[in-house]
Amino acid sequence: SFSGHAAFPGGKADTLQETPxxxxxxxxxxxxxxxxxDARIPKPFKIEPLCYLPYNLARTELVVRPxxxxxxxxxxxxxxxxxxxxxxxxxxxxxxxxxxxxxxxxPFHNFLRATDQESPSSSSAIQRKQRPLPPGSWxxxxxxxxxxxxxxxxxxxxxxxxxRVTTPGNAMDADHPQGNLAEKLEEEQDxxxxxxxxxxxxxxxxxxxxxxxxxxxxxxxxxxxGDEEIILQAxxxxxxxxxxxxxxxxxxxxxxxxxEPAKM
Numbered sequence: 001s002f003s004g005h006a007a008f009p010g011g012k013a014d015t016l017q018e019t020p021x022x023x024x025x026x027x028x029x030x031x032x033x034x035x036x037x038d039a040r041i042p043k044p045f046k047i048e049p050l051c052y053l054p055y056n057l058a059r060t061e062l063v064v065r066p067x068x069x070x071x072x073x074x075x076x077x078x079x080x081x082x083x084x085x086x087x088x089x090x091x092x093x094x095x096x097x098x099x100x101x102x103x104x105x106x107p108f109h110n111f112l113r114a115t116d117q118e119s120p121s122s123s124s125a126i127q128r129k130q131r132p133l134p135p136g137s138w139x140x141x142x143x144x145x146x147x148x149x150x151x152x153x154x155x156x157x158x159x160x161x162x163x164r165v166t167t168p169g170n171a172m173d174a175d176h177p178q179g180n181l182a183e184k185l186e187e188e189q190d191x192x193x194x195x196x197x198x199x200x201x202x203x204x205x206x207x208x209x210x211x212x213x214x215x216x217x218x219x220x221x222x223x224x225x226g227d228e229e230i231i232l233q234a235x236x237x238x239x240x241x242x243x244x245x246x247x248x249x250x251x252x253x254x255x256x257x258x259x260e261p262a263k264m
Contacts, residue, residue: 008204032095154205
């Protein structure tokens with residue numbers, strides 16, 4: 001809901017019959033080229049639907065239903081010296097240049113940590129033995145009040161100097177806002193070597209990691225999952241309905257020129 005910021009693939013329902021998972025798969029296809037048809041996913045990979053997370057609320061007062069799935073190799077390797085291929089090395093995203101400026105990844109378990117940690121299962125971890133992490137912190141956080149509820153703002157700074165960050169390349173005119181954003185992200189990768197993941201996206205990552213690993217993070221966080229109490233309050237106040245009306249009535253040509261986020 002914020003242009004130019006890191007986000008997951010996602011969007012609104014095209015019909016009332018679509019399930020949240022169907023919406024997520026469709027948006028992932030449209031934005032980063034992940035096939036909607038499981039039969040079209042390159043072997044040996046498959047997508048395994050896992051669960052929905054509790055509803056979250058964006059600062060724009062859009063209600064978001066996170067969908068969790070596991071993209072992994074379908075079979076265990078017979079030879080331990082030749083492990084299964086990594087998704088980030090074999091599946092190259094195909095980006096919609098009008099919607100996505102870049103795709104990058106981060107070790108999932110790190111979203112429970114207050115400091116950087118390499119993943120022992122990744123090839124980049126071996127490379128890290130020869131070179132240090134890029135300068136800067138991994139995590140910063142602070143508390144705010146949102147609709148009279150305490151809400152933890154998480155800020156993660158993901159190292160991207162040791163991974164392939166996929167961009168749309170020359171698919172977008174240089175004078176288009178999205179083309180400018182892609183160029184800016186490439187410069188940020190070269191200079192800062194970290195991408196910022198914060199706000200709603202970071203909140204969903206922390207919730208998902210807490211559930212997946214059955215552990216609490218090394219930093220402070222909201223004890224509950226999602227924002228359902230805040231959503232109920234917003235519904236009672238009528239702000240969700242009002243927001244929808246303003247958006248529907250105010251949609252215009254400016255929406256076509258908005259820049260979109262980098263995707264994780």
